[in-house]
Amino acid sequence: MNAVPELAIRWEWEAAPSVKAPEHRATWARIEIVVDSDHVTLVEDQESGSSRRSIYCPLYPLAEWAAYNWWLLRADARPARSVDMRGPEHYDSRQFRRHSLRGIGDGFLWPNLVIIPEGEHKRLIWQRDRFPTPGKPIRFLADGEAFLDRESVERELISVISAVLTRLAEQGVTDTSLEKEWAGVQSADPDEIEFCLAAARLGLDPYSEAEPYQHLIMRAAAELRGNLLGDFLDAVEPARMGQALDWIGGARSEIGRAPEAEAEAARVLREEIRRSQAAPGNWSWEKGWNQAREVRRILGLADQEVFDLSSYMNSVDRPTADRGLQAIGGSPGDSGPLAVIEPGRPASSRRFTLSRALWHYLWESEPLFLVTTAYTERQKVERAFAAELLAPAHGIGELLSVPPEIAIQDDLDGIAAHFQVSPMVIKHQLDNQLLVS
Known part of the structure; x- marks a missing residue:
């Protein structure tokens, strides 16, 4: 390409x-x-x-x-x-x-x-x-x-x-x-342009479909800022914006009350990353892969070694208000990161979502962040980071007993169990890295 x-x-x-x-x-x-x-x-x-x-x-x-x-x-x-x-x-x-x-x-x-x-x-x-x-x-x-x-x-x-x-x-x-x-x-003023772009991120035509949600769009713009607002608009269903904003408000309070100390390792890791000179890459997926490799390099993890996520990310369970919003996270004061995540998710899915949340804490400076179902450029960086952090492509290649091009589902299932991820993560790593010349 x-x-x-x-x-x-x-x-x-x-x-x-x-x-x-x-x-x-x-x-x-x-x-x-x-x-x-x-x-x-x-x-x-x-x-x-x-x-x-x-x-x-x-x-x-x-x-x-x-x-x-x-x-x-x-x-x-x-x-x-x-x-x-x-x-x-x-x-x-x-x-x-x-x-x-x-x-x-x-x-x-x-x-x-x-x-x-x-x-x-x-x-x-x-x-x-x-x-x-x-x-x-x-x-x-x-x-x-x-x-x-x-x-x-x-x-x-x-x-x-x-x-x-x-x-x-x-x-x-x-x-x-x-x-x-x-x-x-062409005649739209700055406020109208901002509204039109916000409505469009919700999948709505600003002129014919957005009017019923105008007060909720304005509320979101007042309560959320920066990437938090953008990620919210990209993922939430317009009809559930009110409940979703209430959920974010409650989760924000919960994160603010979280005790300090447990994720000290995450703070140290973030400081190390900020001193590193890793090249992020040209494309979203390359950035995510390279950032994950830098984390594993700093921690001295071999490619086959399982990443201990619990040392770097704390979490609490709380039902979400919209299926597009998978988790919300942040770091109260000087403490490590905490994510509020939907309960009842499979362990491998939960692990992947929390790894995406860790990306926000390590690589961005905003105090509050969302993990969503959107497929924007930033969300692709998150997903690539989580996949490479939890199941490095080189490690998958080393664990495969056959060449990647003839691997079958049983091969992927065994490697997924080793890395504690879903077989889909292994397949994506296989398709996007090991099988790409």
């Missing part, structure tokens, strides 16, 4: 006198969408069987889609959970279509290109059409995935919107829904 791929949307205006809709007729074009050197718009013509790298349709629907979904494309990372679990070809909800060009519609077949914001990057996934779409003359042939710079993708979408508005004005087509929607986005 190229470290810095770019999105390019190119077009050449074409005459289309027989097209009825004026905004479509004015913006008819030959369109290419390219990610680095991969042509997302590589298609097969069903009638001739030949292939080409462009599609012929109006550019207006793409610009209108980008404008209407602008805030969601900037801040809504929630579809990442479903993409990671099942893949975009299996996911067809309204929320997903807001992030996919296939959801543009307007009678034209667009590529199955998904755009999901994840921190400083946007994740782009595009998939070919396995079967022809009834009534459509083309079939998309390209597959791929890339992480692109967030701002560069947004600039490219803005350039499409601006070019379409300019073309419409030149052709005498005015008062379109695109013109009105984009004017509203």
